[in-house]
Amino acid sequence: MTWIINLKVKVIGNVYDKLHNWLFPIDEYARDIVTIPRYNYINSVPFQKVVLDFLAWKGIDKKGNITSNRVYPTHIEILENQTALAKCGFSTGKYIEKLVVSEFLEMKERIPDLNPVLFAHFLDDSYHNSKLTKFTNLEAQKSNQTTKEYYDRLKAFLIEIQSFFEVEDLRTRIECNHTENQNLGNSFKYEEFITAFAKIDLNCDELGRFSMTYFINPHLKELIGESLGDTLEKRFEELTNCKMEGFIKMVPLNRRYDKWFKEIQTIPNYKVTVTEQNSL
Known part of the structure; x- marks a missing residue:
């Protein structure tokens, strides 16, 4: 009987999916907004608790x-701290304690009256994985430097391609540095170039x-032509197949790229x- 019930559930599920797709069709080109993993955004209340715990300890x-x-925390307090870190989206919380103490001591030199509660609010507002x-x-620092260099080169390459076009829309570029705009709330994205x-993103986990x-x-090739399109695709393929793999x-x-842009x-x-358009 169990297999019959499972079969009925599966059939009903398939019918529901088909009905849903018929009622709410999705554009095949609708692929545009990046799905942000939950750890990109910090949950304020548990994060501030983590900060206060580390300072007290x-x-x-x-x-x-x-x-x-x-203060040496009890086993229960350590578990509560780890739970709070998990609620913030941190799987390990590695380096967080070092960051909290380091940032507090540095700020304390500039603001003698600084207390843990005020600092917790500040770090909550300004936190970024970077x-x-x-x-x-x-090893990680060297890898970060290499990744940043490749990102900058790729950005320069895209700007160079843009300079060949007369159409202003193709020469339009959009940039954002998320470490300078904490109010955007994304602690994972470091820089964006569109x-x-x-589009390319530099991220920090x-x-x-x-x-x-x-x-x-x-x-791509409808916008910038076969030749430039092939060149751009080859550049990305080279990156993903070289030492930058991973x-x-x-x-x-x-979503549709043009609307999102x-x-x-x-x-x-x-x-x-x-x-600026290349005059050559």
Whole structure:
């Protein structure tokens, strides 16, 4: 009987899916907004608790005085702290304690009256994964430097391609540095660079490691021609097949690229620039 019930459930599910797709059809080119993993955005309440815990355990009292009276947490308190970190989206929380203490001591020198509660609010507002990069080992730091260099080269390459066009829309580029615009709330994305035919992102994960993601407009060659289109695709293929493999990948979008490109230009803190046309 169990298999009959399972079969009925499966059939009903298939019928529902077909009915849903018929009533709410999805454009086959609707692939545009990147799905943001949950750890990209910090949950404020547990994050502030984590900050207060780490400061207290280091002997920093409620008034912000730095004492030698370290507090050794109980097993339950450690578990609660780990739970709070998980609610913030951190799988390990590696380097977070170092960051909290380091940032507090640095800010305390500038603001003598600083207390843990005020600091917790500040760090909550300004936190970005890139703050963790200084605590990574030399291998990770070297990898980050290499990834950033490739990102900058790719950005320069896209700008160079833009300079060949007369159409202003193809010369329009959109940039955003998420470390300078904390109000956007994305702690994963580091930088974004967007054109009408391709976009690239420089990201930083919760372990302070850089990576790159990209997406190419499905209508690339219709926009910029076969020759330039082939050149651009080859450049991305070279990156994904060389030593950058594992650090760069294509991430699909879930809306039409052209509509998304227009809409993102209206978002505050995204800088819109028109690349100068090459006169040659």
